[in-house]
Amino acid sequence: MAKGLKQMNASIKNVDCVIEVHDARIPSSGRNPIFQRTLNARPHLLVLNKMDLADLSNKQRILKKMEEDGVRNVLFTDCLKQVDSNVKKLVPMVQEIIKDNPRFNREENRDISLMVIGVPNVGKSSLINSLRRTNLKKGRASQVGGEPGVTRSVLTKIQVCARPLMYLLDTPGVLPPRIESLETGMKLALCGTIRDHLVGEDVIADYLLYTLNRLGMFSYVERYDLQEPSDNIQHVLKRISVKLGKTQRVKAFTGVGNIPVVIPNYTEAAYDFIRAFRRGELGQVMLD
Structure with missing residues (x-):
């Protein structure tokens, strides 16, 4: 993280706008x-990506909150x-944002230079590739992936x-050195910004189930053949493992010998549950 921030700060003087x-x-x-x-050193544009996965029915409320936070x-x-x-x-938008801002040591340059920043796995490299596809009709220039940490350096x-x-300069995703609250940390983990194994798939799945129930989003009930909504993550993961065939054979030690039994693979079931959410298959959601 420190290396990435150092590289960003070294490059900021050559940037007209921060994305x-x-x-x-x-x-x-x-x-x-x-x-x-x-952000305070240069003009700033906030790109909220993955809008196809978000519930934007109250978009104006989001924009008002952003403005209150100083993001226009x-x-x-x-x-x-x-x-x-x-x-x-x-x-x-970038042209409009920077037109009245001094360019300092870039006054003689005719090109516009941007820097993309953000936490991991929010789509920074995807944005670059989309811009190239849209404006240049060319293929991708930055590697993308479904896991955080694909871009390693500036x-x-x-x-x-x-x-x-x-x-545009692509940069590695940089998380805050200290996450403000447990709730914020779980939101980041659920959206794939923190690597799953650092939190635990079972913990993320439990938070996902809590979130879906809180928001009244019960599509998981029909998807996984449950009888009704449940707040018991072990019960839900068991149903998922049975429906998807995510089971494993183990030996049970008894007084009369070892007996092979089939048990649910809770880790695989949790991973499928989380992945379905991240793909938008459980519905669009607003976590804030």
Whole structure:
């Protein structure tokens, strides 16, 4: 983390605008406060990605909360979509944001330089690839993945637009050194920003079940052939393992010998439950 921040700070003087990418399902939770110093140094655009997975029925409330937090430039995107009309708005928005801001040592440069920052696995590299697909009709320049930590270091400049000439720096995801609360930490883990094994698939699955029940989202009941909603994660995972065939054979030691028995694979069931949520198969959700 320290290395990534050092690289960002060294590059910020050559940047016209900072693009902060975050997960639209948690627009307020988990944004790294360490970025504030960087954001205050340059014009800032907040991109809330994965909008296809978020419940945006109360979008105006989200925008009002962002404005109260000092964020006035917000763009919702779905960067994995082959053609996202919102991604097309990014270049004009950046031009408008930076037009009245001094460029200091970049006054003579005709190109526009951007830096993408954010916590892990929110779609920073996907945004770069989507911009290239939209503006240059070219393939991806940054590796993407469903696990946090795919981008390891600040890369060289990547062209994302020809008119105007615009380049962008990809950066590694950087989590806050201290997460503000247990609730925030669980939201980040549920959205895949923290590696599953660091929290535990069973713990994340339990929080997911609690969240779905709290929000009245019961699609999991029909999906996994439950009789009714349940707050017992062991019962739910058992049903998932049976439905999906996620079982394992073990030996039970008894007084009359070893007897092979079949038991649910709770870890595999938890992983399937979490993955279904992250793919949006359990419904769109707003966690904040």
